[in-house]
Amino acid sequence: MMNFLEESMVKFGVDADDAESAIEAAGKLLLDEGLVEQTYIDAMKHAYIDNGPYFVLAPQIAIPHARPEDGVKEASVSFVQLKKPVVFGHSANDPVRLVFGLGASTSDEHLTLLKKLTGILNDTNNIATLKTATSYEDIKNILELER
Amino acid sequence: MKILTVCGLGQGTSLILRMNVEQALGDKGIEADIEHTDVSTASSMQADYIITSNELAESLRGHSAKVFIVNNYFDMDEINKAIDENIVN
Numbered sequence: 001m002m003n004f005l006e007e008s009m010v011k012f013g014v015d016a017d018d019a020e021s022a023i024e025a026a027g028k029l030l031l032d033e034g035l036v037e038q039t040y041i042d043a044m045k046h047a048y049i050d051n052g053p054y055f056v057l058a059p060q061i062a063i064p065h066a067r068p069e070d071g072v073k074e075a076s077v078s079f080v081q082l083k084k085p086v087v088f089g090h091s092a093n094d095p096v097r098l099v100f101g102l103g104a105s106t107s108d109e110h111l112t113l114l115k116k117l118t119g120i121l122n123d124t125n126n127i128a129t130l131k132t133a134t135s136y137e138d139i140k141n142i143l144e145l146e147r
Numbered sequence: 148m149k150i151l152t153v154c155g156l157g158q159g160t161s162l163i164l165r166m167n168v169e170q171a172l173g174d175k176g177i178e179a180d181i182e183h184t185d186v187s188t189a190s191s192m193q194a195d196y197i198i199t200s201n202e203l204a205e206s207l208r209g210h211s212a213k214v215f216i217v218n219n220y221f222d223m224d225e226i227n228k229a230i231d232e233n234i235v236n
Contacts, residue, residue, distance in 0.1 A: 051155030051186075054202040057163065057220040065159040091201050092218040104158040111162070118163050121221045 003035055003076035003103070004113050005143055007136045012081045019053070019088040019096070020045050022080065023064040026101030029078035036103045037071030044070075044101070048088075056090035060131070061121065065102035068110075075110040076103035077117055081130065098130050120145075148179040148234075151192060153199040153207065157185030160200075164220050168198060171226045177236050196234060 003009070009029045016022035027041035043066035048055075056062045066072075078101035085095035100117060104110060120126050126142045133139045152168055154160035161183035172179055182192075186206055189197060194212040200220075207214050215233040219225050 047156060052202050054155050054200045055160050057160050057200065058222065059219060061221070063159055063163070065156070067156055067158060102159045104156075110158075114159065114162050115166065118166050118221070122167070122223065127221075 002109070002113065002116075003033065003074050004116055005077055005079050005139075006033075009033060009076070009078040010136055010139070011079070012134055013083045014080045015083050016080075016086050019048060019062075019086055022062070022082060022086050022088075022096065022099050023048060023101075026064060026078050026080045026099045029080065030076050030101050030103050033076070033078075035072070035074045035076040037073070040066055040071035040103070042070075043067065053088040053090040053094075056088045056093040056096055058121065058127075059093045060085070060095065060097040061093070061100070061127070062088060062096045062098070063100045063102050063117075065104045068105045072103045072105050074103065075105035075107055075113050077101065077113050078103075079130070081133065098127070148177075148196070148236075149194045150179050150181045150196045150198065150234075151189050151194045151212070152181065152183045153186055153189045153197055153203060154183070155186060155203065157183060157188060160220070161185070164198060164217065167220060167223060167226050168230070171223060171230055175227075175230070175236075177230075177234070198229070 152164040165183040
C-alpha cells in the first residue's frame with residue numbers, strides 16, 4: 001500500500017496560528033504513522049526558515065518537506081486543510097489553506113507519489129473539493145482516480 | 148537545450164515543476180534535457196534556461212541561463228505561457 005493520503009494521514013479544519021504550526025500539523029500526521037522521525041519535522045520547519053516560502057507552489061497550496069536524510073522512513077504524503085488561511089509570506093500564493101506534508105525519499109516511490117499529487121492538483125475542480133471537504137468521504141473520489 | 152527547474156532543496160517542488168514543464172514541452176514538440184535541482188547546485192550548473200519561483204529567482208541572478216518565473220506550478224496555462232514567452236526554439 002502506498003503512503004499516499006490514506007484516511008489516517010488526512011485532517012480537516014485544523015487550527016494553525018502561523019506557518020510553522022501548519023507545517024508541524026502536516027508533519028505530525030506522517031510522524032504518527034511512523035513514516036518520518038521528529039527530526040524530519042524539525043528539518044521541514046528549518047527549511048522554511050532558511051529558504052523561505054517557495055514551497056507555496058500554487059495559490060493557497062503549500063507542500064512543505066525536507067531532505068530524505070533528515071529522517072524519512074518511507075515516501076509519504078499527508079494532507080491538512082486549515083480552518084483559517086495562514087500567511088506564509090509568499091509574494092503570489094498567500095494565504096495558505098491546503099498543506100501537503102511530503103516525506104521525501106530517494107526511492108522510485110517518491111516520484112510515483114509526486115506524480116499522483118501533481119495529477120490531482122493540476123485539476124482546479126479537485127482543489128475546490130479539497131478546500132470545501134469536511135470529511136474523508138468528500139475527497140475519496142478524487143483520490144480514487146489517481147490510485 | 149538544457150533546462151533546470153529549481154527549488155530550495157531540489158527534492159519536491161522542483162520535481163513537480165519539472166513534470167509539468169516536461170508535459171508542456173512535450174505537447175509543443177520541443178525537445179529539451181530537463182533536470183531538477185536545488186538553488187546552490189543550480190548556481191554552478193550550465194543551462195540555457197532556469198525555471199523557478201519568484202522567491203528563488205533573486206538568488207539565481209547572474210547565472211548565464213535565462214531565468215524565468217512560474218507562480219502556480221499546477222496551472223498548465225501559466226506554464227505554457229511562460230514557455231512561449233521565454234524559450235526560443
